[in-house]
Amino acid sequence: MSESERLITDRLILRHITLDDAPCVQEHCGNWNVASKLSRVPHPYPDGAAREWIITHVEARAKMTGFRFAIVKDGSLVGVIGIEAMDIPNAMEVGYWLGEPYWGNGYATEAGQRVVRFAFEELNLVLLQATYFLDNPASGHTLSKLGFRKTGEETRFSLARGCEVAGARLELTRQEAGF
Numbered sequence: 001m002s003e004s005e006r007l008i009t010d011r012l013i014l015r016h017i018t019l020d021d022a023p024c025v026q027e028h029c030g031n032w033n034v035a036s037k038l039s040r041v042p043h044p045y046p047d048g049a050a051r052e053w054i055i056t057h058v059e060a061r062a063k064m065t066g067f068r069f070a071i072v073k074d075g076s077l078v079g080v081i082g083i084e085a086m087d088i089p090n091a092m093e094v095g096y097w098l099g100e101p102y103w104g105n106g107y108a109t110e111a112g113q114r115v116v117r118f119a120f121e122e123l124n125l126v127l128l129q130a131t132y133f134l135d136n137p138a139s140g141h142t143l144s145k146l147g148f149r150k151t152g153e154e155t156r157f158s159l160a161r162g163c164e165v166a167g168a169r170l171e172l173t174r175q176e177a178g179f
């Protein structure tokens with residue numbers, strides 16, 4: 001995917017995140033109901049944190065260590081979805097959030113399906129992994145709709161909560177996804 005290309009779905013555009021998106025990312029990640037479901041987002045979300053994160057994206061894409069997309073609906077950023085490199089070669093971990101006003105419309109599933117295709121067809125990965133906190137069944141349900149299979153449970157530190165939180169680990173192979 002070149003710097004200018006976008007991933008398109010029926011209702012959404014997935015495009016690179018730019019510094020113009022920083023205020024919107026800052027607002028949604030500042031919401032406890034979003035941050036508390038993620039492992040790496042602190043709460044309160046510090047001023048400037050969105051900008052600092054976005055600045056890393058070009059290098060991450062160039063090094064193929066991370067591909068992060070704005071989920072755009074009718075011109076507005078409604079969420080973020082990304083895949084990050086892991087220790088295993090040709091495998092990445094998927095993560096996502098939607099701004100709270102946009103929950104419950106199937107957007108995470110729709111964006112997830114397109115990113116799964118991007119990962120297996122365009123990046124030629126062999127494995128995607130994901131985790132979610134057990135007290136976040138909406139994410140568990142989203143991942144099962146994407147075809148992910150539970151492989152175990154683990155605790156992960158949540159920066160927002162400031163403690164270890166029980167979670168599930170899932171994976172989806174290229175073959176299982178039908179690519």
Ligand SMILES: CC(C)(COP(=O)(O)OP(=O)(O)OC[C@H]1O[C@@H](n2cnc3c(N)ncnc32)[C@H](O)[C@@H]1OP(=O)(O)O)[C@@H](O)C(=O)NCCC(=O)NCCS
Nearest residue numbers: 037096097098103104105106107108109132137138139141
């Ligand atoms: C998890 C999240 C991404 C889901 O986004 P979304 O766009 O609302 O998800 P979708 O609409 O595509 O799918 C959610 C599914 O979970 C279901 N769901 C919602 N709340 C649920 C609950 N409490 N228990 C079980 N299922 C639930 C929905 O009904 C839907 O399934 P359906 O299509 O079969 O009806 C969104 O709630 C979010 O951003 N939360 C905060 C951040 C986060 O949790 N990120 C993921 C971290 S692993």
